[in-house]
Amino acid sequence: MSELKKSEILTESGTNELEIIEFHLHKTLAGGGHKVCHYGINVAKVREVIRVPDTSDYPNAQSHMVGVFSLRDNLIPLVDLAGWLGIPTQNDLEHKVVIVTDFNRMINGFLIDSVRSIHRVSWEQVESPSQFLEAGEQDCVVAVVRREGHLIMVLDFEKIIADINPELSMDKYDVTLDKTVVINDEMLAKREAKTILIVDDSAFIRKMIENTLRTAGYNIITAKDGGDALEMLEEFERLAEEAGASVSEMVSGIISDVEMPRMDGLHLLKRLRDKPSYKTMPIVMFSSLMSEDNRGKALALGANDTITKPEIGRMVTMVDSFVL
Template sequence: MTTHASKQEILLESGTNELEIIEFQLRRQLPDGSEKISYFGINVAKVREIIKVPETTDYPNAHPSVVGIFNLRERLIPLLDIAHWLKIPVASDLSEKRVIVTEFNKQFSSFLVDGVTRIYRISWGNVESPSQFLESRDTDCVVAVIRMEERLIMILDFEKIFADINPAQSMESYDISLDQKVLQSEQMVQRRGDKTVLAVDDSAFIRKLIEKTLITAGYRVISANDGAEAYDMLMEFEQIAHSEGGNIGDHVSLIISDVEMPRMDGMHLVKRLREREIYVKLPVIMFSSIMSEENRRKALLVGADDTVTKPEIGTLVEMVDRYIFGP
């Protein structure tokens, strides 16, 4: 089974707040010998193909959840046992399992699953944020939940999983205080301290990294869990600005937004904001793991000023400086 991103690209371009997900299964083995099926989802835009389990080669000192590596079309790709990472006991027989090959954060990877069901096209408005209980857990890896008639589909934070498996390539390894490309004079840090950046991302893991990086540089940072929360927040700022005779820039100097988010995605957020005159000049940077050249073009078409591909968090401060203070 090979997926094609053409429909997803159309959805992103039109800003209709829709997405396509691939549903996959993990079958928990219960003590009585029965099994319980859990359903998960991944955005089609992250998936390159779905294959049978390949022969793998052990990789020395790899993470315990890494099965090994394999060669696919001249690429060496790591295979992650997602059930092992999630601590879900499943059957060891590989004959009926499938491997989802992904590309995001400019990296190829793959995930071992018990089965792939189908592709759904849904509105982000029907994708819910996880409960506050889940959101507050340090180990949480569920960024969204989709209610189907007979089951729940959980969307996993694959960026967080990937960072745990490959810490050397994770955004967590970036330390802005050691980045000589970023201006860190006392005067510049003070200038940044007068500006507020709104970070919008459904991943608590990513939000914390953005906040840490920008705050270390001197910026004030506020955050939202998804596009809908960000939009509501901005509407409140708009009302305050209107009543006080100010403008939106008095409250938010720039927005950094993910693309994939429950309730309202980043593309739709930008499109709605640009329809209102007060937000026409407010700088918006899209920060996404699926920011290909084609998706960058679409982001710019809906009104984004610039884009950054995860995990290139090291370019964020320079870009924010440029759009807030000028070249």
């Protein structure tokens, strides 16, 4: 598969659909045979699929780093995905390929065994892994798709990259050291009166945003996907109506990811803006795929603003500007 044409990637707003690339890792079994493991990644995160390039060793690299290679003037790290996942595979590089990803303003290469096909699916068909297991912060599967009698595990590539290169991780951000964020008794008191809902399918990302906003003083509630968030907000709406109050007294603002199981962030945004209770509630979209095109779609659907995932340092001041 050569460089992916962006025109082929799903571009409709709020349709609750996505396209995933199914790829395989061939697990070597103790008896000498092998088992095909099915994995997935959002097409929008993939720049291209290439043959395994010549790589140069990088000094003191993380154990699953194969090396670095040059592609179209970019110096790109190549990660042994099977090694990181703890899956034994054959070392025959001649029969492997590389998925080149481009998100969070970073380009990375992931060594895999083969690419199967592209599937267009509704987010409603994408299941949360918590239905199969108790997903914690260390879990690297964000969604599961059933296809042709097998399960495709959609991986949390942000988590994988943060683990391999911690220096590039948003986890390094410390709001208490940020000179642009005011943290004094007056601001803490103002923020403590406000509750923010964080919606993200990655437990790793959810915890990071929660820690940042809690440290600044905000009360936080979380949802693991758009469907979970909508159910929670509908319950708040019911309780507010019973109490003769406004939903905004319970939730002051929402920060939502875009790609999530069951219901994506743009579809959630569209559904909320159709309800009178959420017409004016501050909603910020926070995504690794926030291109200018996606930003335009989010704003057209009613988002107050957008943030690309590496820019977590903008989070507190942006939330302050909308809810205080």
